[in-house]
Amino acid sequence: xxxxxxLHDELVRAAQEHFPAQPARxxxxxxxxxxxxxxxxxxxxxASAGAVLVASGVVGGDPSTPVPRIxxxxxxxxxRTRAPRVLAVADLPQTGPIELIGYRMRGYGGRGELLCLDxxxxxxxxxxxxxxxxxxxxxxxxxxxxxxxxxxxxxxxxTSDDAVASVDVSYRRDGRDEVVRAIVMPVEQRLAEKLxxxxxxYYVAELPIxxxxxxxxxxxxxxxxxxxxxxxx
Amino acid sequence: xxxxxxxxxxxxxxxxEAAAFGAFYERHEETVLLFLLRRxxxxxxxxxxxxxxxxQALIGCERFRPGPAPAVAWLIGIARNTLAMxxxxxxxxxxxxxxxxxxxxxxxxxxxxxxxxxxEHGSLAAALDELPPEQRDAVKARVxxxxxxxxxxxxxxxxxxxxxxxxSRGLSALRTRLEARA
Numbered sequence: 121x122x123x124x125x126x127l128h129d130e131l132v133r134a135a136q137e138h139f140p141a142q143p144a145r146x147x148x149x150x151x152x153x154x155x156x157x158x159x160x161x162x163x164x165x166x167a168s169a170g171a172v173l174v175a176s177g178v179v180g181g182d183p184s185t186p187v188p189r190i191x192x193x194x195x196x197x198x199x200r201t202r203a204p205r206v207l208a209v210a211d212l213p214q215t216g217p218i219e220l221i222g223y224r225m226r227g228y229g230g231r232g233e234l235l236c237l238d239x240x241x242x243x244x245x246x247x248x249x250x251x252x253x254x255x256x257x258x259x260x261x262x263x264x265x266x267x268x269x270x271x272x273x274x275x276x277x278x279t280s281d282d283a284v285a286s287v288d289v290s291y292r293r294d295g296r297d298e299v300v301r302a303i304v305m306p307v308e309q310r311l312a313e314k315l316x317x318x319x320x321x322y323y324v325a326e327l328p329i330x331x332x333x334x335x336x337x338x339x340x341x342x343x344x345x346x347x348x349x350x351x352x353x
Numbered sequence: 354x355x356x357x358x359x360x361x362x363x364x365x366x367x368x369x370e371a372a373a374f375g376a377f378y379e380r381h382e383e384t385v386l387l388f389l390l391r392r393x394x395x396x397x398x399x400x401x402x403x404x405x406x407x408x409q410a411l412i413g414c415e416r417f418r419p420g421p422a423p424a425v426a427w428l429i430g431i432a433r434n435t436l437a438m439x440x441x442x443x444x445x446x447x448x449x450x451x452x453x454x455x456x457x458x459x460x461x462x463x464x465x466x467x468x469x470x471x472x473e474h475g476s477l478a479a480a481l482d483e484l485p486p487e488q489r490d491a492v493k494a495r496v497x498x499x500x501x502x503x504x505x506x507x508x509x510x511x512x513x514x515x516x517x518x519x520x521s522r523g524l525s526a527l528r529t530r531l532e533a534r535a
Contacts, residue, residue, distance in 0.1 A: 123382060123383065123386060123400075124400055124404070126458065127382075127404050130455045131455075132372060132375040133371070134408070134455055135371035135375075137453070137454070138453055139371070
């Protein structure tokens, strides 16, 4: 709990507005159209990665655990305009079941609207972030977080690029290059539309806690590289 | 979930992820507030200076370069400069906050009270640090960590009787120091 929640919220808002240009964001402006096909393709890529989708929460329903208010949220005029809903579920090899939760809220002082995405884990840990824009970035909408009990670092990102079939995350550890296949969680178009967003893909990769220099590499269903996006952490 | 990234990782993430700066703020808010509270003795002024300090840090986060000193030392350096400039000009610096279009700080009574209590705790920590090392370690072990005297004696390589004496003398010295500051 902070002593000055107003200052915390003001700084986060100021950071969003002070650093508006994101190289990766521009690339995805073209991709805001129907991605029904991409969703099907991505499901294929999940299966090939050995991931098992599990129903830890009901997709389209309420989250298993309520999404807590952020510090000073209501006092700062940040009201939720769309209730939190489970957008997708997955089971990560180390971290276990996760729920991707989406909701919308008005920004600080009631200005603008934010799309918020949370990854909730069975342990109760959660990582989340809000942004003014739709999830078009290749990486870093939520940056990277640490996966609760398993002590793994989660590299997460969202993209509305409808050509993406799979995402690999490469990183360095102990002076060696390693690669891990990300779990791709397609968000159904009907759920995305309820959030005022095009359908999109959310990807999560579990990295060792000491991994550095993580880079997401997106590929189409022919295996061709589409784009690379460096995680900043 | 508390963010376990390093300060450097949070500052580097900020241009792409605004929440990273929020986590950086949460981690160092108390340190900066305490630093400014002890130098101004005024919670409202300290809060204003803290806001300007973090606003400057936000603007300059891309320029931060890792070195032997931790990021919090860079932050305290900004706080020190902000305080010095404010004193020189006779008003609280606000250039960075204006540049970021930040709203003025509004502190309610509850927040002011919490800030005053924060300073009390800070005074206690400072007074504890001023004790002779053997008394400080004994008081911390007994009062902060709640250890029993035999345990303290083993850790400090002394008899139980000496451990009791060190705690007693340490607490007495602590009381004298805090009363002198009040």
